[in-house]
Amino acid sequence: MTLAEAILLTITTAATPLLLAAIGELVVERSGVLNLGVEGMIVMGAVVAFAAAQLTGSAYLGALFGMAAGCLFSLLFAFLTLTLVANQVATGLALTILGLGLSGMIGESFVGQRGVQLEEIAIPVLSSIPLIGNLLFNQDLIFYISIFSVFGVSWFLFKTRLGLQLRAIGDSHGSAHALGISVIKTRYLAVMFGGACAGLAGAQLSLVYTPQWVENMSAGRGWIALALVVFASWRPLRVLAGAYLFGAVTIGQLHAQALGFGIPSQFLSALPYLATIVVLVIISRNRRLTLMNTPASLGQSFVPDR
Amino acid sequence: MRIELEKRPAYSALFSMLSPFIALGLTIIAGAILFTALGKNPIDALYSFFIEPLTELWSLHELLIKAAPLILIAVGLSVCFRSNNWNIGAEGQFIMGGVVGSIVPIYFHEWNSFIVLPLMLIMGMIGGALYAGIPALLKTRFNTNEILSSLMLVYVAELFLDWLVRGPWRNPEGFNFPESRSFNDSAVLPELFPASGGANMGIIFALIATLLTWFMMRHMLKGFEVSVLGQSARAGRFAGFSSTKMIFFAFLFSGALAGLAGISEVSGAIGRLQPDISPAYGFTAIIVAFLGRLNPLGIFAAGIILALTYLGGEAAQISIGLPDKVARVFQGFLLFFVLACDTLIHYRVRLVTAVKARTEGEGAS
Numbered sequence: 317m318t319l320a321e322a323i324l325l326t327i328t329t330a331a332t333p334l335l336l337a338a339i340g341e342l343v344v345e346r347s348g349v350l351n352l353g354v355e356g357m358i359v360m361g362a363v364v365a366f367a368a369a370q371l372t373g374s375a376y377l378g379a380l381f382g383m384a385a386g387c388l389f390s391l392l393f394a395f396l397t398l399t400l401v402a403n404q405v406a407t408g409l410a411l412t413i414l415g416l417g418l419s420g421m422i423g424e425s426f427v428g429q430r431g432v433q434l435e436e437i438a439i440p441v442l443s444s445i446p447l448i449g450n451l452l453f454n455q456d457l458i459f460y461i462s463i464f465s466v467f468g469v470s471w472f473l474f475k476t477r478l479g480l481q482l483r484a485i486g487d488s489h490g491s492a493h494a495l496g497i498s499v500i501k502t503r504y505l506a507v508m509f510g511g512a513c514a515g516l517a518g519a520q521l522s523l524v525y526t527p528q529w530v531e532n533m534s535a536g537r538g539w540i541a542l543a544l545v546v547f548a549s550w551r552p553l554r555v556l557a558g559a560y561l562f563g564a565v566t567i568g569q570l571h572a573q574a575l576g577f578g579i580p581s582q583f584l585s586a587l588p589y590l591a592t593i594v595v596l597v598i599i600s601r602n603r604r605l606t607l608m609n610t611p612a613s614l615g616q617s618f619v620p621d622r
Numbered sequence: 623m624r625i626e627l628e629k630r631p632a633y634s635a636l637f638s639m640l641s642p643f644i645a646l647g648l649t650i651i652a653g654a655i656l657f658t659a660l661g662k663n664p665i666d667a668l669y670s671f672f673i674e675p676l677t678e679l680w681s682l683h684e685l686l687i688k689a690a691p692l693i694l695i696a697v698g699l700s701v702c703f704r705s706n707n708w709n710i711g712a713e714g715q716f717i718m719g720g721v722v723g724s725i726v727p728i729y730f731h732e733w734n735s736f737i738v739l740p741l742m743l744i745m746g747m748i749g750g751a752l753y754a755g756i757p758a759l760l761k762t763r764f765n766t767n768e769i770l771s772s773l774m775l776v777y778v779a780e781l782f783l784d785w786l787v788r789g790p791w792r793n794p795e796g797f798n799f800p801e802s803r804s805f806n807d808s809a810v811l812p813e814l815f816p817a818s819g820g821a822n823m824g825i826i827f828a829l830i831a832t833l834l835t836w837f838m839m840r841h842m843l844k845g846f847e848v849s850v851l852g853q854s855a856r857a858g859r860f861a862g863f864s865s866t867k868m869i870f871f872a873f874l875f876s877g878a879l880a881g882l883a884g885i886s887e888v889s890g891a892i893g894r895l896q897p898d899i900s901p902a903y904g905f906t907a908i909i910v911a912f913l914g915r916l917n918p919l920g921i922f923a924a925g926i927i928l929a930l931t932y933l934g935g936e937a938a939q940i941s942i943g944l945p946d947k948v949a950r951v952f953q954g955f956l957l958f959f960v961l962a963c964d965t966l967i968h969y970r971v972r973l974v975t976a977v978k979a980r981t982e983g984e985g986a987s
Contacts, residue, residue, distance in 0.1 A: 352769065392958070399625050401969070402961040405708055405769065409908055410961060414954025420947035536777055543770045582785035589774040593760070600765045619627055619969075 340513025356415020361518025386515015719881025722749025750881015
């Protein structure tokens with residue numbers, strides 16, 4: 317393996333959790349719901365995946381449990397904001413605060429244990445392609461799922477009837493309701509999909525990225541994923557580009573830290589967060605473009621009238 | 623069976639009073655279930671969590687020390703949230719308040735004067751306010767989402783403080799520990815009753831901030847402006863209020879209070895800068911603000927309750943061996959229940975069973 321290949325490989329590993337969580341949140345926001353609890357769902361997914369993998373010995377079961385945990389945890393948010401019409405911003409924050417606390421408690425006995433790593437699956441023939449084969453076709457299952465989810469979600473949103481309905485709800489829940497589309501049910505499903513994606517992103521962190529459990533190991537990735545959705549102006553393919561850009565920034569600063577350059581490591585560690593702000597500023601500067609792309613009902617509660 | 627909401631004709635004053643108490647009750651029940659699941663006797667656990675810290679004088683002092691920053695930050699956030707500005711980076715503003723306020727005692731560590739402390743407090747407030755001004759500037763100038771920008775700045779502030787105390791501000795006589803110099807006496811916030819415990823002036827600042835903010839929101843035009851613009855930016859514009867100015871006001875106000883909390887904590891409770899100066903006060907204060915129903919007087923009470931969960935967490939760890947993370951879980955539960963119970967203020971909640979729904983449907987047709 318060449319050095320360039322190794323670096324590219326680490327970039328894909330760093331980008332995958334961002335990509336998964338952002339794609340999930342994109343579907344949620346397209347349905348008009350703003351779930352700020354991504355960070356909490358990721359960290360719950362990470363701890364449950366790690367615990368399940370340790371207890372069963374299977375990384376695949378771990379990933380499955382992580383996904384289920386994210387999904388279940390998001391139901392809490394869905395119940396509060398969709399059934400009880402609580403404020404979405406505050407409830408999302410609550411989900412993050414509870415997730416960080418709960419995961420710390422669950423994970424306490426797993427701190428310092430060596431984890432089970434999700435193994436790579438080489439796809440026959442394709443993985444032997446020079447240059448890109450090893451990079452794209454000799455990866456773990458979660459990587460394949462993350463790439464697949466981009467195209468799957470893109471197809472679902474723009475090519476299926478259900479996707480059209482979901483976007484209609486996000487743009488005008490009142491009109492969608494008047495047309496007989498079930499707003500609340502669709503939003504429940506969207507939020508649960510977002511939860512499952514974030515849970516799987518967490519599983520990637522504790523089973524692939526660094527196979528161990530560390531408290532708060534999500535380290536702000538949920539928030540970066542939220543920013544990525546804005547950056548991508550709610551389009552799946554742009555999320556793919558954004559996630560890899562951020563993966564590159566993350567890995568780039570790690571390499572810069574290793575090389576030194578005389579720059580304090582803390583400044584380099586702050587780069588992904590600063591980059592997020594800069595990117596957000598650049599994207600949202602164009603007010604009209606943002607308004608055109610933002611789902612019009614985003615963040616608003618819906619109570620069906622009879 | 624499903625849950626249906628029916629909008630009340632007017633908001634319920636009764637439930638607006640009761641909902642925080644219902645939420646507290648539900649949190650305690652959830653806590654009891656959690657403790658049982660962890661294999662502890664729930665009565666013992668709740669006792670050591672909520673009662674034990676109140677039985678001794680020194681721990682009452684600790685309660686005030688922990689409540690002061692929570693109240694200060696949350697009072698500022700309440701103005702922000704009421705004006706519909708989502709500043710969730712108070713943790714970062716707290717840190718920057720601590721950092722900027724510490725410039726004087728670190729660079730002029732031999733300066734002994736009564737003026738040092740007021741200077742530190744003012745600089746702390748300026749530091750917090752300027753740091754909160756960044757998301758406000760980005761929001762007004764570039765339309766950038768303030769939730770994400772203010773939160774990202776928390777990580778940046780944490781790393782900046784880390785660099786300071788390991789690098790340029792490290793105590794030259796400190797055996798390489800990542801700490802600044804200890805502050806001299808004139809840079810330390812005085813204690814209120816030194817004979818019985820360490821509670822300092824911080825709680826007095828919290829009290830003053832609470833009363834002034836309450837007065838502003840209740841009796842001053844500015845408070846009215848906050849509420850109008852928060853409920854409807856359009857209505858506010860017709861009244862001639864500027865939402866741009868309000869964004870700056872809300873962020874600078876909450877940032878200044880978070881900064882004051884930061885320098886008070888550094889000067890009063892810690893006495894020097896170190897990499898970790900806050901047990902997530904800036905985030906817990908969000909819970910305090912909501913539990914207090916965004917009303918400064920309610921927030922004062924709520925701050926004391928949340929401070930109790932910090933102390934209770936420590937007490938329960940020592941006396942019955944509960945993991946210290948339980949406190950954070952508790953705080954998370956509390957916010958969930960508060961938000962859920964707030965529904966009762968504007969809606970009647972009805973459980974509709976399948977049979978009932980069918981008969982209603984027949985009646986309609």
